[in-house]
Amino acid sequence: MNQSKQSPPIRRAGGHQQITMLVLRAILLSLSFVLSALDHSLPSFVPGVPGMSLGLANVVVLFALLFLNWKDAVFITVTKSIFVFFLRGPVSLLLSVSGGLLALFVEILLWKLSRGKVSLMLLSAAGAMSHNVGQIIAYALYARVAVWILIPPLAVMGIVSGVITAIVLKAIYPFMERWFRTHRSYEGEGTQ
Amino acid sequence: MTEQSTNRPVLSNKRDIIILMALLGVFGLWLLWSYVVAPALDEDTELAYAWVYHENTLLEKVALDGEVRVWNLTVPDDPDIEMEISSHADHSISVTASDCPDKVCVHTGKIHMKGQSIACLPNHVIVKIGTEEAPGGLGVDG
Structure with missing residues (x-):
């Protein structure tokens, strides 16, 4: 009777793997919340340009895209935007989701088109620039204000923050690779 | 992996x-x-003006002549809106306080160039910099 109550070893291992991945997703989501809140608390880098931030949460989204899959990256982006809604209201939700989804779309497109050959710097910078572009398009449509003057500083900032994000990702890449190899739980389901 | x-x-x-x-x-x-x-x-041309709107209704037009002023914005259609606007000695203008939840308008900081704007989207208040005749200066409204 005791034996019949026990799960088969393979199912036990599967459950463990699922829990491991669930915990990883929860950690990434929490991290994206914290980084997003931290980003917002910092003052604008250039006066007169709304939304000028480092885009720290982009590290987490890009990480999810590279190590998990695009669905997890979309999930983190959308859930982070909902968190932003509770924290700062519906307009911030609009800006967050428009920037986040455009950035993700460009990153996925670049990754797929280059078949994983694109460098982290270009991938991250393109994502950060698209994030800013998505935000100012939403801002312009909503507020009906001039936006051309905002494009150059946001684009330059996007490139700089994208390069910083890429360096951070490259630094943690070997550790995470080792972690995944140890847990051996998510073979072949990457962005590729 | x-x-x-x-x-x-x-x-x-x-x-x-x-x-x-x-x-x-x-x-x-x-x-x-x-x-x-x-x-x-553009420095030698005409003085810049800040045009303050609430839902496309012009509330005030302020000359950015270097006079330092701090005032509370009065919105007749929505008296609950609480916003503080400041004009500065460096011919700029900023939203220094607002009751909106995101504070993007406050974080935008000072603006002084024609074509720049501050938008408080939750309160539907827009500050655009232009000339005495027209807001937005560059005429490139999105």
Whole structure:
């Protein structure tokens, strides 16, 4: 009777793997919340340009895209935007989701088109620039204000923050690779 | 992860660095033109004005003549809106306090160039810088 109550070893291992991945997703989501809140608390880098931030949460989204899959990256982006809604209201939700989804779309497109050959710097910078572009398009449509003057500083900032994000990702890449190899739980389901 | 182990993305490569440098060059020059060269060329022309709107209704038009003032915005259609606007000695204007939840307008900081704007989207208040005759100066409203 005791034996019949026990799960088969393979199912036990599967459950463990699922829990491991669930915990990883929860950690990434929490991290994206914290980084997003931290980003917002910092003052604008250039006066007169709304939304000028480092885009720290982009590290987490890009990480999810590279190590998990695009669905997890979309999930983190959308859930982070909902968190932003509770924290700062519906307009911030609009800006967050428009920037986040455009950035993700460009990153996925670049990754797929280059078949994983694109460098982290270009991938991250393109994502950060698209994030800013998505935000100012939403801002312009909503507020009906001039936006051309905002494009150059946001684009330059996007490139700089994208390069910083890429360096951070490259630094943690070997550790995470080792972690995944140890847990051996998510073979072949990457962005590729 | 097997695939990622064999296909680890590189930090940078020559082609991508060239693309990034080209983008940085284009946007850097555009930035320099918009924020340094064009305002310098425009310096001797007419005084800039801040046009303050609530839902497309003009509330006030303020000359950015260097006079330091701090005032509370009065919105007849929505008296609950609480916003504090300041004009500064450097011919700029900023939203210094607002009851909106996101505070993007306050974080935007000072603006002084024609074509710049501050938008408090939750309160539907827009501050645009233009000339005495027209808001937005550059005429490139999105």
